[in-house]
Amino acid sequence: MGFFIETLIGGLMAGMLYSLVALGFVLIFKSSGVFNFAQGAMVLFAALAMARFSEWANAALGGDSLAMANLIAFVGAGGVMWFVAWAVERFVLRKLVNQEGATLLMVTLGITYVLEGVGQTLFGSEIYNINVGMPKDPVMMFESVFDGGILINKEDFIAALIAAVLVGLLTLFFQKTPVGRALRAVADDHQAALSIGIPLNRIWVIVWLVAGVVALVAGIIWGSKLGVQFSLATVAMRALPVVILGGLTSVPGAIVGGLIIGVGEKLSEVYIGPMVGGGIEIWFAYVLALIFLLFRPQGLFGEKIIDRV
Amino acid sequence: MLYRENGQFKTTYAADQQIFPIAQDKWFVLGLIAFAFIGVPLLADEYLFRAILIPFLILALAALGVNLLVGYCGQITLGAGAFMAVGAYAAYNFLVRIDGMPLLGAILLGGLTTAGVGILFGIPSLRVRGLYLAVATLAAQFFCDWAFLRIKWFTNDSSSGSVSVSNLEMLGWSIDAPVEKYLFCLGIIVLFGLLAKNMTRATIGRQWMAIRDMDVAAEVIGIRPMFAKLSAFAVSSFFVGVAGALWGFVHLGSWEPAAFSVDRSFQLLFMVIIGGLGSIMGSFFGAAFIVVLPIFLNQFLPALGHLVGVSISTAAVSHAELIIFGSLIVFFLIVEPHGLARLWSIAKEKLRLWPFPH
Amino acid sequence: MSRQIGDVILDLQNISLRFGGVKALTDISFNIREHEVRAIIGPNGAGKSSMLNVINGVYHPQDGKILFRGQERKKMEPHMAAKQGIARTFQNIALFKGMSVLDNIMTGRTLKMKTNLLWQALWVGPARNEELVHRRKVEEIIDFLEIQHIRKTPVGRLPYGLQKRVDLGRALAMEPQILLLDEPMAGMNVEEKQDMCRFILDVNDQFGTTIVLIEHDMGVVMDISDRVVVLDYGKKIGDGLPDDVRSNPEVIRAYLGAGH
Numbered sequence: 001m002g003f004f005i006e007t008l009i010g011g012l013m014a015g016m017l018y019s020l021v022a023l024g025f026v027l028i029f030k031s032s033g034v035f036n037f038a039q040g041a042m043v044l045f046a047a048l049a050m051a052r053f054s055e056w057a058n059a060a061l062g063g064d065s066l067a068m069a070n071l072i073a074f075v076g077a078g079g080v081m082w083f084v085a086w087a088v089e090r091f092v093l094r095k096l097v098n099q100e101g102a103t104l105l106m107v108t109l110g111i112t113y114v115l116e117g118v119g120q121t122l123f124g125s126e127i128y129n130i131n132v133g134m135p136k137d138p139v140m141m142f143e144s145v146f147d148g149g150i151l152i153n154k155e156d157f158i159a160a161l162i163a164a165v166l167v168g169l170l171t172l173f174f175q176k177t178p179v180g181r182a183l184r185a186v187a188d189d190h191q192a193a194l195s196i197g198i199p200l201n202r203i204w205v206i207v208w209l210v211a212g213v214v215a216l217v218a219g220i221i222w223g224s225k226l227g228v229q230f231s232l233a234t235v236a237m238r239a240l241p242v243v244i245l246g247g248l249t250s251v252p253g254a255i256v257g258g259l260i261i262g263v264g265e266k267l268s269e270v271y272i273g274p275m276v277g278g279g280i281e282i283w284f285a286y287v288l289a290l291i292f293l294l295f296r297p298q299g300l301f302g303e304k305i306i307d308r309v
Numbered sequence: 310m311l312y313r314e315n316g317q318f319k320t321t322y323a324a325d326q327q328i329f330p331i332a333q334d335k336w337f338v339l340g341l342i343a344f345a346f347i348g349v350p351l352l353a354d355e356y357l358f359r360a361i362l363i364p365f366l367i368l369a370l371a372a373l374g375v376n377l378l379v380g381y382c383g384q385i386t387l388g389a390g391a392f393m394a395v396g397a398y399a400a401y402n403f404l405v406r407i408d409g410m411p412l413l414g415a416i417l418l419g420g421l422t423t424a425g426v427g428i429l430f431g432i433p434s435l436r437v438r439g440l441y442l443a444v445a446t447l448a449a450q451f452f453c454d455w456a457f458l459r460i461k462w463f464t465n466d467s468s469s470g471s472v473s474v475s476n477l478e479m480l481g482w483s484i485d486a487p488v489e490k491y492l493f494c495l496g497i498i499v500l501f502g503l504l505a506k507n508m509t510r511a512t513i514g515r516q517w518m519a520i521r522d523m524d525v526a527a528e529v530i531g532i533r534p535m536f537a538k539l540s541a542f543a544v545s546s547f548f549v550g551v552a553g554a555l556w557g558f559v560h561l562g563s564w565e566p567a568a569f570s571v572d573r574s575f576q577l578l579f580m581v582i583i584g585g586l587g588s589i590m591g592s593f594f595g596a597a598f599i600v601v602l603p604i605f606l607n608q609f610l611p612a613l614g615h616l617v618g619v620s621i622s623t624a625a626v627s628h629a630e631l632i633i634f635g636s637l638i639v640f641f642l643i644v645e646p647h648g649l650a651r652l653w654s655i656a657k658e659k660l661r662l663w664p665f666p667h
Numbered sequence: 668m669s670r671q672i673g674d675v676i677l678d679l680q681n682i683s684l685r686f687g688g689v690k691a692l693t694d695i696s697f698n699i700r701e702h703e704v705r706a707i708i709g710p711n712g713a714g715k716s717s718m719l720n721v722i723n724g725v726y727h728p729q730d731g732k733i734l735f736r737g738q739e740r741k742k743m744e745p746h747m748a749a750k751q752g753i754a755r756t757f758q759n760i761a762l763f764k765g766m767s768v769l770d771n772i773m774t775g776r777t778l779k780m781k782t783n784l785l786w787q788a789l790w791v792g793p794a795r796n797e798e799l800v801h802r803r804k805v806e807e808i809i810d811f812l813e814i815q816h817i818r819k820t821p822v823g824r825l826p827y828g829l830q831k832r833v834d835l836g837r838a839l840a841m842e843p844q845i846l847l848l849d850e851p852m853a854g855m856n857v858e859e860k861q862d863m864c865r866f867i868l869d870v871n872d873q874f875g876t877t878i879v880l881i882e883h884d885m886g887v888v889m890d891i892s893d894r895v896v897v898l899d900y901g902k903k904i905g906d907g908l909p910d911d912v913r914s915n916p917e918v919i920r921a922y923l924g925a926g927h
Contacts, residue, residue, distance in 0.1 A: 035440040095643045102385050105440045106582060107642050109575065113635030121628045244444055277459035286448035290433065293445055297437050322802045323795075504788040511787035511794060512773075512780045519763050519774050526761030529723065530841060531749030531778040540784060587765065 006152075007266050013156035015262020016163040020218040021239035022246065022254040023167060024211040029248050030174070031183035031207045032093065037108040037240075041115040042212060044233040045084065047219030048119045049077040051128035051228045070132050074216075081212030084115070089204045097200070116233060125230065130223040159221045164255075166217060170210075171251045183207060241289035247302020256300060261285045328506055345495055350488045358487035361600060366494040367555045369596035372580040373505050373589065374548025379578070380586035381509060382541035383521025384434050388446035389549050390573030391453035394566060396423040396550025397557035398463050401472055405465055412479050416554040423550025424543040431542030435535055450571050457566040473563030490559045497555065501548060506589050508544065517541050518587070549577075579634060583641050585650025594649040603630055672893060673701030675737075676877055677722065677845065682731035684717055684901075691717040692728070693901045699845070704871055704878045706888045706909075709898035710921065715881045716758060718898070719847045722879070723755055724748040749778060754843035756834040758850050764823040768833050771822055772808060775840025776801040808836050812866060828859045835866065845877045846870065852884060860884065864891055889913065897921075 021043055028036040036042075054066075054073035061069055092107060138153045174180040186193040186203055194200055222232060242261050246253025265284050273280050292299060317332055319325040329335035353362065375389050400419025404410050410418075433445035457463050464472050477484040477493075484493050508514050516537040519527035524534055557564045576599060584595020606626055614621035645651055677699040684692040692714045699705050707715045720726040722733070724743030733740045735751065754775075763771050780801065786794035809815055812832050817825060822833060831851060838846055851867070852860045868891055870876050882888050888895060888909065895912045897905030905918040912918055 092639055092643070100439075102383075102439050103642055103646070105385070105443060106578070107639055109578070110635040110638030110642070113575075113631045113638070115635075117628045117631030117633075117635060121625065121632070125624060125628070240444060240447070244441065277461075279455060279459055283448065283451040283455050286444065286451050290445050290448040293433055293437050293441055297441055322799050322806070326798065326802070507790035508784070508788050511790070511798060512777060512782075513784055513787050515766070515770055515774050516777060518766055518770070522763035522765050523761050525725075525745075526757065526763070527774070528745040529725070529749060529755060529761075530775055530837065531746050532774070533746055544784070 007270050008263060009152060010156070011263035011266035012259055013153070013160045013262070014266065015259040016160035016255075017218065017222060017258075018239045018242050018261055019255045019258025020163045020166065020214065020221070022242035022258055023170060023251065024214045024218070025239065025243045026246075026248065026251055026254045027170070027211045027214065028207055029243075030251075031186050032204055034093070034104045034108065035248070036211070037105060038112040038115055039211070039215060039239070040233045040237040041112040041119075042081070042084070042215040043219045043222070044228075044230065045115045045119040045219075046077055046081055046212065046216035047130065047223040047228045047232060048123040048128070049080045050074065050216065050220055051130050051223060052123045053077055054130065055128070066131065074220075077216050078213060081216055082209050085205050085208035085212050088208055089201060093204050094201060112233075116230070120230070128223075128228040130220055130228060132220060132224055155225060159225070162217065162221065166214065167251065167255055170214075174251060179203075179206070238285050241285040243299070244289040245292055245299055247299030249303050250299070250301035253299055253301035261288065264288060326510065328510070342499060345499075346492070350492065353488075353491075355487045358491045360604065362491055363487070363494055363560050365596055365600045366491070366498045367552050367560055368577070368580065368600060369593045370498050370501055370555070371549050371552035371577055372584065372592040372596045373501065374545045374552065375577045376581045376584075376586065376588070376592045377505060377508075377517070377548065378541050378545035379581055380588065380591070381514060381521065382517035382538065382545075384431070384538060384541060385439065385443050386446045386545075387443050387571070387574050387578065388430065388448075388450040388453075389577045390569045390571060391450040392423050392427060392546050392549040393553030393556060393573065394453055394457055394569035395426050395546075396420055396553030397564065397569065398457055398472075399423065399550065400554035401474060401557065402463065402465070404474065412477055412484070412558075416551055416558070419554040420547045420551035423553070424547040427542040427546025427550075428539050431539050431546075434538045434542065446574075447571070450574055454566055454570065457569075471563055471565040472557075474558045475562065477558060484559070494555060494559060497551070501551070502589060502593075505548070509589065513537075513540060521587075579638055581648075582646075583637055583648050585648030586646065588647065588650035590653065591648050591650030594653070598649065599634075602633070603627075606630055606633070672703045675699065676701040676735070678732075678734040678737075679722070680732045680734070682718075682721060682728045682733070684714075684721060684726055684728045690901050691726075692721070692898075695731075695898070695901075695903050697896050697903065697906050699877060699879060700894075701844075701877050702871070702875045703893040704867070704880060704891055706880045706882060706892035706895045707898060708882065708885075708888055708895060709904075712900075713898040714901040715898055716849055717901075719755060719849055719879070719881065722748075722845075722847060723753060749841065752841075752844035753847065754838040754841040754845070755847035756831070756838050756849055756851055758853065760827075760830050760834050762822045762830060762834055762837070765821070767819050767821055768814060768825070768836075769805065769809070769818045771833055772805045772836045772840050773801065775837040776805065778841065805836075805840055808839050811839075811869070812836050813862075828855050831855070831863070832866075835863075839870065842874075843876060845879065848878065848880045848882075850881050850883065852882060852887060860887065867891065 021039060024039045024042065025036060028034055028039070050073050053076040054069050057072040057076075058066060058069035088111060092111065096104060096107060136155060140152075174184065182193070182198050183203060185196075186198060186200065219228070219232070226232065238261070239258070242257040243254060244257075245260060246255070246257025261284075265281050268284050269278075269281050317330075319330065324330075327335075329338060349362070371389065371393060374392075375386065378384050378386055396419045398419075399422035400415045403418045404412070404415040430446065430449040434442055437445065461467075477490075479493070482489070484490055509517075516527070516532050517540075519530070519532055520534055520537045520541075527537070528534060553569065556568070561568060580595030580599050581592060582595070583598055584593065585591025603626075606629060607623075610626050610629060611621045641648055675698045679698065680696050682692055682695045683690070695714075695718065707718060709715055717726060721728050724745045724747060727742060733743070763774065766774075780797055782794040782797050786792065809818055812835065814829065814832055814836065817829060822830060825833070831853075835848070835851060838848075848867070852863050855863065864887060867878060867880070871878050880888075880892065892909055894907060895905070895909050896903060897912055897915075897918045899921040904921060905912045905915045907915075
């Protein structure tokens with residue numbers, strides 16, 4: 001029983017990280033109607049920037065002031081993501097206003113490749129470390145309730161906390177602020193938003209910047225845990241099914257979806273995996289999303305998609 | 310002046326419906342095919358066959374399949390790599406498990422199996438489209454990745470997880486030397502290209518395009534979306550499956566599931582976008598481009614680097630590849646969604662006036 | 668050849684259609700006789716297009732019955748309606764923008780093509796002959812609509828009036844028993860309207876096709892239709908011969924304006 005709870009909690013926390021990446025998807029889709037396949041690459045790009053900047057800053061400062069280096073690196077990486085947002089809006093989005101979804105999707109595929117290539121050219125393609133002072137040691141909890149207690153990873157726990165805070169802030173942002181409202185208008189209809197004076201271009205830069213910062217946070221957390229390497233992009237792609245489950249337009253959906261996928265992956269790997277040869281993590285999330293697509297394409301919390309004749 | 314339709318009047322509908330209504334086009338393509346069969350074997354060396362021509366032919370076939378689905382029928386797929394795997398492994402199993410199975414038979418049966426799998430994974434297209442469909446096809450991709458890795462039956466219980474095929478022969482003709490492999494593939498590709506062209510100018514092609522352009526209106530004229538979409542998946546998967554079998558048997562010789570990963574799926578999609586959606590010729594252009602570009606970069610970039618005193622490693626070249634591919638995708642989607650094929654048509658239009666300026 | 672107006676071919680009884688809280692059609696009953704030209708008129712938003720969509724199977728009414736040649740229709744889907752010989756054009760021209768005029772009209776022949784995929788791929792024998800047979804038929808329609816000069820042009824490049832003609836051609840290619848026309852003359856100038864009227868009347872004359880027509884131009888409606896149905900806010904407020912409808916006080920109040 002204790003083991004089950006452990007797996008469950010481990011899944012919840014992994015799920016929280018998926019949610020973080022999924023949040024980036026939802027942000028961009030909600031406000032520009034673009035499904036950003038490049039979100040995973042953005043996580044990698046941001047993490048690379050962070051890792052290398054921190055390294056270089058630390059060396060420049062004399063090798064001892066890690067906290068300062070990290071701060072500089074964070075700001076630097078944020079600036080880089082701002083540049084990415086600007087470039088994407090200026091060279092890509094502006095030219096594709098009101099194109100259909102499939103075209104926009106394929107364009108983000110192209111952006112993925114460009115980010116991966118540029119990232120590795122600028123920052124290198126080895127494995128790098130991010131050290132932001134996350135505690136690496138696990139802690140035993142609930143010893144009185146369960147026999148022997150439950151092993152909880154402190155790092156995962158803090159990550160989950162950060163993710164939860166970020167999600168809360170973003171939900172507030174969308175629901176309560178005027179900019180958030182404007183973003184929702186844009187997602188609904190580009191032309192209509194333009195005609196009431198919403199500055200589409202600036203909005204898009206803001207959105208992609210926010211998504212970029214979310215990607216940066218996700219990149220830092222994951223990079224700190226797994227090390228920053230190319231495979232980070234593919235792991236981040238597992239967040240795609242999360243938005244299908246939760247609904248492309250729903251911020252709470254990204255959370256719930258992430259938790260479900262995180263828990264589902266871990267539990268299925270542990271309990272079903274051995275029966276079929278293991279390694280089912282690579283497809284579990286996607287097949288779950290596939291099943292949802294067949295019966296409830298809008299996900300748990302998304303808006304129903306209506307086609308007019 | 311040379312490239313004009315002057316005097317070429319069509320007096321029957323049959324003449325109007327030919328594949329190449331303009332005589333110059335017809336002679337050009339027939340000449341090209343003749344050259345491919347006769348001239349190239351005399352001129353090309355082994356490296357050219359192995360590194361460029363054979364991969365180009367096989368990937369062009371796969372791109373053709375993907376184009377039928379994405380370009381003609383408008384159903385996006387990110388799982389073509391997995392379908393190549395299905396074709397390869399199915400053909401492999403037919404070959405080794407059934408005594409006396411001829412090579413061509415195994416390959417075609419592999420293709421048919423892939424068609425069946427394609428229909429199965431095409432079912433989501435009846436419910437969803439666009440990026441939702443893309444996610445569904447990714448599910449197919451990852452599931453197949455796993456299945457061919459973990460389910461031992463597919464690899465004939467090989468211990469290493471990789472399979473190999475050797476001693477290919479057809480009707481007593483041994484397909485061993487590069488030139489023989491090249492001719493084998495060329496024959497298959499020319500045949501499949503013809504089949505594809507025929508289908509796109511017949512009713513089924515029009516049904517596919519109708520579904521792509523406006524599926525609600527298509528239903529109103531009596532086109533059944535289920536039949537059109539699933540037939541597109543079936544035919545497309547057949548092509549891709551045969552290509553997969555050829556890739557494994559003829560090009561690689563021995564392979565693992567990683568040869569057909571999601572990167573391959575993206576590569577095929579890029580071929581179709583750059584070459585031209587909805588164009589048979591575009592599939593060939595796209596395949597040629599994507600096969601030749603890395604080789605070109607590998608030669609060109611280090612040389613360029615030497616000129617300016619910078620040493621460029623192979624890793625840097627592969628990164629440059631990513632950047633160039635990605636930028637080209639973005640470029641083509643913004644500027645010319647009909648890809649190289651449209652640029653080719655425009656060039657031909659200019660050629661009609663040449664040497665006059667207007 | 669003067670057309671004989673036949674028996675009732677389509678009978679709509681107490682049709683009601685709702686979208687959530689919005690009532691598009693309320694308890695509408697009227698019939699359509701074979702070989703006649705039946706016009707549906709009414710102000711914008713009266714529910715005319717919805718009515719066509721119901722006949723066509725695109726929308727499913729919550730209440731009411733539809734009888735086709737005396738037989739009650741079960742739940743109808745668009746492609747089943749097509750099979751039963753009902754064709755239509757659209758207000759917003761639902762043509763296949765990526766294909767040429769010829770190909771668009773050829774798609775209308777889909778239901779009549781029988782050879783299977785394999786023959787088509789090989790392009791021999793049955794498939795090839797069938798393609799030629801239907802090509803001949805489509806060329807007749809192209810001649811009839813006087814669009815020979817644009818047969819290879821991609822439809823997206825044509826002016827609005829010509830696109831409407833191609834839309835009509837595609838519907839005609841189905842050789843329908845009932846032709847539903849949704850504002851076929853919208854946005855046309857006087858000459859184009861005259862051409863379109865001529866085509867519609869010719870179709871009705873030569874092929875005996877029953878025509879159901881939504882149109883705003885009163886001159887056209889009064890001229891070419893045999894009977895008229897008037898809708899307003901989803902309800903029927905008039906039904907009968909053009910002259911009768913024209914002098915119906917309710918219709919005048921709702922639609923035609925005083926002094927007609």
